[in-house]
Amino acid sequence: MSQPDAKNDPVQRRLELSSNPVSRLERMMEIRLVEDRIQDLFAQGLVSGTTHTSQGQEAVAIALASATRPTDVVCCTYRGHGVALALGIKPESVLGEVLGRQIGCMGGLGGSMHLSDPDIGLLPTFAIVGAGTPVAVGAALQFATNQTDGVAVSVFGDGATNIGGFHEGLNLAAVWNLPAIFLCENNLYGEYSPIATTTAVTDITKRALAYDMAAETVDGQDVDAVLATIERAVDRARSGAGPTLIEAKTYRYVGHSRSDKATYRPEGELEQWLARDPIELFAAKLVANGELTEEGVQTIRQHQHDLIDVAAQTALASPPGSIPQMFAHVLAP
Amino acid sequence: MSQPDAKNDPVQRRLELSSNPVSRLERMMEIRLVEDRIQDLFAQGLVSGTTHTSQGQEAVAIALASATRPTDVVCCTYRGHGVALALGIKPESVLGEVLGRQIGCMGGLGGSMHLSDPDIGLLPTFAIVGAGTPVAVGAALQFATNQTDGVAVSVFGDGATNIGGFHEGLNLAAVWNLPAIFLCENNLYGEYSPIATTTAVTDITKRALAYDMAAETVDGQDVDAVLATIERAVDRARSGAGPTLIEAKTYRYVGHSRSDKATYRPEGELEQWLARDPIELFAAKLVANGELTEEGVQTIRQHQHDLIDVAAQTALASPPGSIPQMFAHVLAP
Amino acid sequence: MNQAITRAIADEMEQDPRVIVFGEDVAVAEGPFKTSEGLLATFGPLRVRDTPISETGFLGAAVGAAMTGLRPVTEIMFIEFMGVAFDQVVTEAALMHYLSGGRFEVPMVIRASVGSGLGFGCQHSQTLERWMLGTPGLKLAVASGARSAYGLTRAAIRDNNPVVILEPRSLYGEREDVDPGEQSIIELGTAEILREGADVTVLTLGQTVRVGLEAAESASWSGEVMDLRSLMPWDKKAVIDSVRRTGHLVIVEENQYTGGWGTEIASHVMAKAFSDLQAPVLRITAPDVPVPYGLALEQRFLPSPEYVTEQVAALLATKTAPEPWWEEFA
Amino acid sequence: MNQAITRAIADEMEQDPRVIVFGEDVAVAEGPFKTSEGLLATFGPLRVRDTPISETGFLGAAVGAAMTGLRPVTEIMFIEFMGVAFDQVVTEAALMHYLSGGRFEVPMVIRASVGSGLGFGCQHSQTLERWMLGTPGLKLAVASGARSAYGLTRAAIRDNNPVVILEPRSLYGEREDVDPGEQSIIELGTAEILREGADVTVLTLGQTVRVGLEAAESASWSGEVMDLRSLMPWDKKAVIDSVRRTGHLVIVEENQYTGGWGTEIASHVMAKAFSDLQAPVLRITAPDVPVPYGLALEQRFLPSPEYVTEQVAALLATKTAPEPWWEEFA
C-alpha cells in the first residue's frame, strides 16, 4: 500500500494509479465511500443544496486518471466527485468543498458541482450540461498550438450529447485535428429520462460518424477495458492522429441528484447492474490473478473506511468559507 | 402562361408551380432576374446594408415550392429571396422589402434578410445561422400535435450544419418523429470559408447518421431531381414516417454578400458550375421534351424581364417605411 | 407555489386546446420542481412532453409552434440554462412579430426557476432579470408566491407575446391560499401595493417581496410595500404615484448592485419625479460577486429584513444613500 | 478604426507568443471587417485560425485555451451572434476564476461589432451592452474610434480576465491618427474628457461619442463631453467629479430607453451625487423598438446631434427631463 505522504499529494496520488493496479482498487473504493459519505452528510442536514453522486461509475473515473497524466487537462461535470478524487484531489478536499469549508478544493465557495485543481489539470467541473466540451477542445487547442503532447479530455453524460455545445466541440476538434478525447459516461438516463425518450440513437458512438471521428464503445464496469480504450485514444491524440469519442456503458445506482428516488427505473434493472459492480469485479479479478487475497481486499476496504472517516472529520473541522473570500476572486489581478 | 390575376396572388403563384413545369422555368428565371436586379439597386446606391443572393441555386427553391403546399411551413435563411419568390411572394414585394418600402412583404421594416408571408407558410427568414432549424421543428410539432398532415421545412446552408441549433433540431425531430424536412443547400462555402476548412464531413447527409434519420443527397442543379427527392421526404413526413435530411449540392455564382468579390474560389470552379446552370439545364430539357421551343424559352425570358422591370418600378414608387410603423408591431395586442 | 403554477397551467389547458407544455422532465416526472403534477395524466402525451437536454432545440420549437397556432408553455429548469439558448429568446421569439410586420404572433411562455438561498452554487442561484430587461418584443414577470404565480402564469399563457416568468425557487414549497379562477388572473404590467405606508415606498420583486414586508412590519418607519410583479412592461404609474405620496423610494433587489433591474426603476423614477423625491432612490442589493456557496455566505448575499430596516432608517434620517454593508470589501 | 484594431492585435502578438486569434473568416479572409489584415501571413496558421460557424464551440475553446496558458483574441462578427453562445461568456468565462478559488485565470478577449446606421436590420444592428452589464467576473469596454480601439484592445489582451470589446461597426472605415506603442494603451475602467465644459456633463459611449461632441460644439450650453470607454468597471470617480462641477448629467445612448447602460450610470450618480444635481439625470436614447430597416428610419433611431442639443437645452432651461421625441408614438 502506498505511503501516507504520497497520499497527501494530488499529483502523487495520480501517478500511483498508472503504475499500480491495487491502487486502482483502493481508489475505486475511496470514491464509493466518499460519495456514500456525502449522501450521509446531506441526510444528516449538514449540507443543503444538491449533489450528484456516481456510485457504480467508478471504473470510468479511475481508468481515466490511470490513462492520463497530471499535465493533461480534464473537463468534467457536476457529477464529478469520482473524477476529481481519481485525478488526485484528496477526500477531505472534496468533502470540504461539498460542506462549504475552507479546506475544500475551492475554499468552500463552489460546492459539490464545482471541483477543481490546476495541479492535476482539472478545470472547475461544469454545472451547465455540455459547456465543458468546447472548453476541453480549447485546452486541446492550447496543446496543439504549443506543440506539446498534452491531451484534453471532456467527460460528459449520454444526455449531454443532445446539446449543441457537444456537437460544436466535436466538429471543431475534428476539423482542427486536436488531441482531444470525448469520454461519454452513458448511464442510460439524463435526469429522470431514459435515453430512448431523448436521444435518437442508442449507441452514442454513432454520433462520431457526423465528424468522421474515431470512436469506441467499452464496458464501463470493467476498469481494465476502459483503461485500454482510453489508452488507445490517448495514443491517437498524442501522436497527432486526432480526437476520439469513447462511450463507456455504465450505470448510476442512485438517483440523478439528492432528491431523486429513481422510481422511474424498470424493475430489476438496478439489480442487474449491481451484479456487475466495477469494484467487486475488479477485486475478484485481482484475487483470481493472485495479486490480492480475499482477506487483502477486506483489509483495503477497512483501511479506506478509516481514511474516509478521518477525512470527514478533517473536513468538518475546517471553518466555513468566509466573507472576505466572497470578494477575493471575482476578478484576477 | 398563367393569368396576370393568378400571378398576383401568392397562393396561386405557389399552386401553379406544382402543376406546371413551364411555370417552374418561368419562376426560376424570375428569381434570377429579381436577384440580378437587387444587385443593381445596391450598385446604384439605392439600398445600403447588405444582401445575400443565390444565383445558381434557383432549382432548389423552385423544387421546394413545387413539392410542398401553401399550408406547409418553411423556415429559410437570410439568403432567402429565391425561396420567398418561389413560395409565392411577388417580385415587387421582395424588391420593395429590400428597398425598405411599404410595399415590401413586411412593410419595409425588415429588409433583405427578413422576408415572410403567413399565407404561404413562410416564417420571417432567419438572419442568425441555425436559428430557423429548431423553429421549423416547432412548426412540425404543431402539425403533429394537431394531427394534421402538414410538413415543416428548414432550409439552411452547409455552414449551418456546424452550429448547435442544427444538431438540437435534428435530434428533437427524430426523437419525436415529426413531419420535418431539413433541406441543406450545400453551396460549398460558408461565407469565405470552403467547407473542408470548417466541416468535418464532406457529405452533409452523414450528419443524419447521428440521429438515425433518413437522408438523401441530390444534384441541386437539376430541378426535377430535387423535386422528386423532396417529394419522397414530404411523403415520408405526411405519412408519419418521420423526418428526412436532404443535401442538395449546389453553388452560388456570386459572393457571400454584397461586398464579397469571392476571390477565394479556385480557378475554373465557377465556370464548371455555370456550365450546369439550373435554368439552362431545365430549359434545354423542356425543349428536348417538346414542351417548349427555343423561341418559347426566349419569349418567356423576355416576358419575365418585362415583369421584373415593372415590379422594380412599382417597388421604387412605393413610399419608405414610416415612423409610426416603427412602433406598430413591437408587441402583439 | 408549485401547486398554484400547476393549477394555472391546467386551468388554461382545460379552456384552450392550443396550450401545450414541454421541457426537461416535465411530463413523466411531473417537473423537477413538481410544477406539472398530473398534467401528463390529464392532457396526454400529445400535449405534455419531455424534451432532450436541448434548450435551443425546444425553445426554438416553442417559437415555431407558437407562430403556427399553438400556445407552448416551456420550462427552463434554472434560469442560467437560458444562456445556452439565449438567441431563441431575445433575438428570435421577441422579434418575430415585428419582423413579420405584425402578421405572425408568438404566444409562448418560458417559465424559469430563479434565485438564491438553497445552496446550489453560483451557476444555479441567480435571478438574471438583467439578461432580458430591455428586449423589445418580450414581456417579463416575476412571481412572489402562490397567488401571484397563479395569476401571472394564466395571464402569460393568454398573452399573444413571448412572456418569461421567473419563479423564485425557494418559494416552490411555500403554501398560500389561492382562489383559482378568472378573477385571480393578474394583468401583466401591474404592480400591487401589499402594505400601505406614508414615509417610504419599498419596491420589491420575487423573493424580496417577503423581505420588504418583514422589514416594514417591524420598522420605525411607515413603509408602503409594493410587489412590482412585472418588469416588462413595468407599472410606472403605480410606482410614481406611490413615490409622489411618500417622497422616498427604496428598491430591494436580490441581484448584484451593478446592472440590476432596480437601475431601470431608479433612473426612470428619478427622471420623472425628481422634485417629489426628498432623498435619492436607494437600491438595496447583493454585492457585485457571484452567488457564494455555503448557506451562511449565501444568506449574507441576499438582503435580510433587518438590513433593509436599517438602511431605510438611515436613508430617512440622513436624506442620503447609506453605504452598503459590503462597501468595505469591494 | 479597423487598421488600429489590427495593429493593436499585431503589437500584442509580437510581444507575447501566447496571444492567438480565431473567429469566423478572420484568418484567410483577414476578417469580415478587415480587422486582421496580415495577421495570418505574419503569425502563421498555428496562431491565426478560421473557425466553423460555432460560436459556442469557439468561445468555449477560447475559455479552455485561456485557462491553460494561451491568450485568445476571438471575434463575434455581430454582437447578436453572442446569443447562441451566451452561456460561455457570462456563465463559463466570467465565473471560472471565482469557481477555482482564484487558481485559474481566463485571459481572453471577445471582440464584437455593434451598432446601427448601416442598414443591416434589427438582428444585426444593436449594441447590447445590457446583455453583459452586471456580470461578475467580466470586463466590458466600447471603442469610439481608432485611438480608443487601439488602446482598449491592447489593454484587454493584457488583462487576466475575460474582456468583451464592442466596436461600433459604422466606425471601422473612419481614419484617425493613432500613435502605436505602450503609451497609447488605455487602462480599462477609465473615462476620458474629450471637451471641457461648465454647464453639463455629456456622457457618451461608442458611436454616441461623436454625437455628443458634435452636439456640444454648436450648442448654446457649455458641455463637458466624456467618453466613458469602459462599462465594467466604469469610471465612477471621473463621472461624479465632472457632475459635481457641472451640476448636470446627460447620458447619450444608442440603445433603447428601457434597460440601457445609462440606467446604471444614472441610478448610481443620482444616489451618490443627489445634492449636487440641479436637475434629474437625462438619458437620451433610442425608443423602445427594434432597430428599424431603411436608412431614414434607422437614422431616426439613433439620437442625432441636433436632438441632443435641443434636449440638453430644455433640461438646462426647465430643470426637468424633457419628453423624448418618440413619446407621442409609445
Ligand SMILES: Cc1ncc(C[n+]2csc(CCOP(=O)(O)OP(=O)(O)O)c2C)c(N)n1
Ligand atoms: C444546459 C443545461 N440544461 C439542463 C441542466 C439540468 N441537468 C443537470 S444534469 C442533467 C442530466 C444530464 O444527463 P447526462 O448528460 O446523461 O449526465 P448524467 O447526469 O447522467 O451523468 C440535466 C438535465 C443543466 N445543468 N444544464
Ligand SMILES: Cc1ncc(C[n+]2csc(CCOP(=O)(O)OP(=O)(O)O)c2C)c(N)n1
Ligand atoms: C450565429 C451566426 N454566426 C455567424 C453569422 C454570420 N454569417 C451569416 S451567413 C454565414 C455563412 C453561412 O454559410 P452557409 O450555412 O453555408 O449558408 P450560405 O450562406 O452558404 O447559403 C455566416 C457565417 C450569422 N448570421 N449567425
Ligand SMILES: [Mg+2]
Ligand atoms: Mg446520463
Ligand SMILES: [Mg+2]
Ligand atoms: Mg454555404
